[in-house]
Amino acid sequence: MRDEKRRRQFDSSWTPPSAFCLPPSAFFLVLAIWLGAVAVWNRSTRGESGGWHDTRTFGPLVCRADFSLESIDPVLRQLAQLQIDLNDRLGVRPAAEPIELYLFRQEWTYRNTLSRHFPNVPYRRALYVKTGGRGMVFAYWSREFEIDLRHECTHALLHAALPVVPLWLDEGLAEYFEIAPDERASGSPYLSGVRWMARFGITPRLEKLEKKIDVGQMGGSEYRDSWAWVHFMLHGPQAAREELTGYLGDIQNHCPPGLLSQRLQQRLPDCDRQFGSHFKSWTR
Numbered sequence: 349m350r351d352e353k354r355r356r357q358f359d360s361s362w363t364p365p366s367a368f369c370l371p372p373s374a375f376f377l378v379l380a381i382w383l384g385a386v387a388v389w390n391r392s393t394r395g396e397s398g399g400w401h402d403t404r405t406f407g408p409l410v411c412r413a414d415f416s417l418e419s420i421d422p423v424l425r426q427l428a429q430l431q432i433d434l435n436d437r438l439g440v441r442p443a444a445e446p447i448e449l450y451l452f453r454q455e456w457t458y459r460n461t462l463s464r465h466f467p468n469v470p471y472r473r474a475l476y477v478k479t480g481g482r483g484m485v486f487a488y489w490s491r492e493f494e495i496d497l498r499h500e501c502t503h504a505l506l507h508a509a510l511p512v513v514p515l516w517l518d519e520g521l522a523e524y525f526e527i528a529p530d531e532r533a534s535g536s537p538y539l540s541g542v543r544w545m546a547r548f549g550i551t552p553r554l555e556k557l558e559k560k561i562d563v564g565q566m567g568g569s570e571y572r573d574s575w576a577w578v579h580f581m582l583h584g585p586q587a588a589r590e591e592l593t594g595y596l597g598d599i600q601n602h603c604p605p606g607l608l609s610q611r612l613q614q615r616l617p618d619c620d621r622q623f624g625s626h627f628k629s630w631t632r
């Protein structure tokens with residue numbers, strides 16, 4: 349699972365505005381080499397509707413596929429609900445810009461397309477790219493298709509709405525929202541491990557996660573710990589959730605948000621104890 353997570357996540361290139369006091373290291377590095385590849389994709393797809401078997405729009409998602417989308421209509425409708433979920437759960441106001449989805453029936457077609465348009469990008473099972481205001485998600489129909497789409501579209505919707513997203517939080521939220529809506533609170537494969545650690549009084553250090561500077565530093569434990577902090581803030585004390593939504597609100601409003609670890613510590617001086625209690629008692 350660790351390798352899969354690292355493989356499939358690369359995401360957007362982005363430069364933090366200087367007004368923000370979040371450490372630059374907490375954000376995605378600018379990957380200049382990608383921009384040329386993305387520009388090639390832009391030229392080859394802009395205004396293009398031909399060449400795709402099916403094109404449909406679901407909420408903010410503009411989907412293009414080399415197969416009929418009829419068969420995955422329920423999946424895409426549920427996927428479009430993600431934007432509403434992000435607004436309801438996180439208070440993130442939806443962006444006006446659409447998200448472009450490029451879906452492939454076969455892995456080899458997906459692989460060939462990516463290697464042609466993004467020759468410098470390491471292969472991964474699904475991909476999110478953003479450049480020039482366009483958020484694009486690429487995926488093929490695998491066993492993890494729905495999870496991949498929810499994961500990458502979470503990234504896409506967050507980056508469409510927010511000027512910046514700290515890496516650990518970006519991944520923690522994507523890990524949380526990649527689970528089907530009915531199972532999000534208790535269906536994550538991370539839950540048992542985090543609960544086990546909580547029994548031994550182990551609380552992952554949020555300050556360490558905040559220092560991660562690129563996805564290469566995000567292994568399985570970092571994904572798990574990022575998910576755990578998101579779960580704690582969304583399902584734990586009300587004050588923790590308020591800090592999360594306030595933090596994201598500050599980012600969306602272009603106000604310096606500071607560090608979420610410090611905000612939580614100020615709001616919840618016994619944050620670590622509450623983190624442990626949350627997972628030890630989580631039974632749903």
Ligand SMILES: [Zn+2]
Nearest residue numbers: 357503519522
């Ligand atoms: Zn990701």
